Amino acid sequence: MVRYFYAHLFGSRPDLRRLFPAELGEQHERLLNALLHVITHLDRPATVSYLQRLGRDHRRYGIARRDYLSVGQSLIASIAEHTPRTWSEDTERAWTNVYGMAMDTMLAAAQQDKDARRPASWEATVVSRRLDRTGHTVVLQTVPDQPYAFRPGQYAAVHHPELRGVWRPYSLVRPGDDATRGEVELHVARTPHGALSALLCDHTFTGQSLTLSSPGGDGWTTQDTGPLTLIAAGTGWAPARAVLSEQVQRFPARTIDLHIVARSRDHFYDQSHLAQLESRHHQLTCHWWWPRDPDRVRGFQRAFQDHLAGERSLAARHVYVAGPPAFVRDTVGTLEEHNRPLSLAHDPLPAEHPQTPLTHAERVLDPPRPRWVNPSLHHTG
Numbered sequence: 045m046v047r048y049f050y051a052h053l054f055g056s057r058p059d060l061r062r063l064f065p066a067e068l069g070e071q072h073e074r075l076l077n078a079l080l081h082v083i084t085h086l087d088r089p090a091t092v093s094y095l096q097r098l099g100r101d102h103r104r105y106g107i108a109r110r111d112y113l114s115v116g117q118s119l120i121a122s123i124a125e126h127t128p129r130t131w132s133e134d135t136e137r138a139w140t141n142v143y144g145m146a147m148d149t150m151l152a153a154a155q156q157d158k159d160a161r162r163p164a165s166w167e168a169t170v171v172s173r174r175l176d177r178t179g180h181t182v183v184l185q186t187v188p189d190q191p192y193a194f195r196p197g198q199y200a201a202v203h204h205p206e207l208r209g210v211w212r213p214y215s216l217v218r219p220g221d222d223a224t225r226g227e228v229e230l231h232v233a234r235t236p237h238g239a240l241s242a243l244l245c246d247h248t249f250t251g252q253s254l255t256l257s258s259p260g261g262d263g264w265t266t267q268d269t270g271p272l273t274l275i276a277a278g279t280g281w282a283p284a285r286a287v288l289s290e291q292v293q294r295f296p297a298r299t300i301d302l303h304i305v306a307r308s309r310d311h312f313y314d315q316s317h318l319a320q321l322e323s324r325h326h327q328l329t330c331h332w333w334w335p336r337d338p339d340r341v342r343g344f345q346r347a348f349q350d351h352l353a354g355e356r357s358l359a360a361r362h363v364y365v366a367g368p369p370a371f372v373r374d375t376v377g378t379l380e381e382h383n384r385p386l387s388l389a390h391d392p393l394p395a396e397h398p399q400t401p402l403t404h405a406e407r408v409l410d411p412p413r414p415r416w417v418n419p420s421l422h423h424t425g
């Protein structure tokens with residue numbers, strides 16, 4: 045069904061191919077699943093606000109009503125093709141109406157955003173690039189072409205002009221932690237098979253222009269001035285740093301503990317900045333964690349989680365966690381089970397891959413058969 049959908053879409057509108065990555069890969073399932081999910085949950089109020097956000101966000105692709113209509117036609121053609129037994133004029137009308145409502149909600153939100161003169165995206169020029177000594181992480185400072193406001197812990201989808209159709213989220217940081225400055229800093233870790241992260245690490249120099257989406261995610265802040273613990277691994281330091289700098293500026297007397305985790309001592313790519321912060325703010329304490337033996341990383345990770353589990357004082361603190369998805373999942377699990385902090389916030393996690401072989405699209409179109417009990421197979425006595 046997914047292949048049929050894309051073949052139909054690109055067959056009828058070859059010009060839309062440019063919006064998608066050269067290798068469709070994970071994208072293959074994502075768009076179709078999202079479309080089916082949204083239009084089968086349209087009766088929920090949360091879906092409407094989700095669609096409005098999605099509509100505003102889609103302005104950055106420069107797509108118009110005509111493009112939405114083509115996607116809808118391909119979607120409905122794919123469903124019809126795969127449900128020949130149940131498809132009728134009525135079902136077609138129902139799918140067309142429901143898709144039309146979703147499309148109209150997105151387009152109306154996009155138009156409102158445009159009327160309010162909000163940019164669809166920002167062109168950000170790279171003004172400095174710092175690759176760490178391991179070559180694993182690059183810190184890029186950029187200057188957006190228009191004012192760019194964001195909250196600590198928010199992220200932007202980033203696009204490089206040489207990589208068609210690819211957008212990846214990166215947390216947003218103010219260089220020098222000065223919220224009044226207009227620059228935006230991105231911390232990019234090289235990920236295996238990550239074409240964009242490799243391009244950003246190795247081939248992005250001063251003067252290069254990148255495109256930023258509007259800031260996404262809720263971010264994190266608090267009015268409560270109770271003790272705070274930040275737990276950050278790898279480039280999870282980026283959102284943690286944005287949170288930390290806001291907190292030390294707003295509440296200079298707040299007690300803050302930072303646990304910072306990296307692959308090795310050399311992987312602490314922002315060490316000098318953190319040292320400066322620590323020397324300026326005496327109520328900030330940093331704990332540095334890295335595996336001493338590179339062959340025993342799993343053991344190190346378990347020891348880290350065990351350490352957190354035993355930290356009873358965390359029950360009286362607010363906690364913010366950021367880092368690779370497995371790190372966030374494990375750490376949040378440990379804290380919920382053993383410590384129950386006053387409040388627990390974390391970086392958004394990517395959706396879990398379903399354990400079942402059925403995708404959402406397949407479930408809608410071909411629900412699993414009920415398991416009837418055949419009484420004749422049951423023997424009594």
Ligand SMILES: NC(=O)C1=CN([C@@H]2O[C@H](COP(=O)(O)OP(=O)(O)OC[C@H]3O[C@@H](n4cnc5c(N)ncnc54)[C@H](O)[C@@H]3O)[C@@H](O)[C@H]2O)C=CC1
Pocket residue numbers: 213214215216231232233234277278279280281282283305306307308334335341344345346348349366367368369370371372374375391
């Ligand atoms: N660049 C950004 O703005 C942000 C990136 N991220 C995520 O960070 C990831 C990049 O990761 P890297 O910086 O390469 O980190 P990494 O892979 O170098 O990991 C950092 C440290 O965390 C440890 N770790 C991992 N799982 C753990 C666990 N379950 N328990 C204890 N320790 C654990 C690792 O052993 C390592 O020492 C990406 O997956 C991205 O999604 C998260 C927030 C912001």
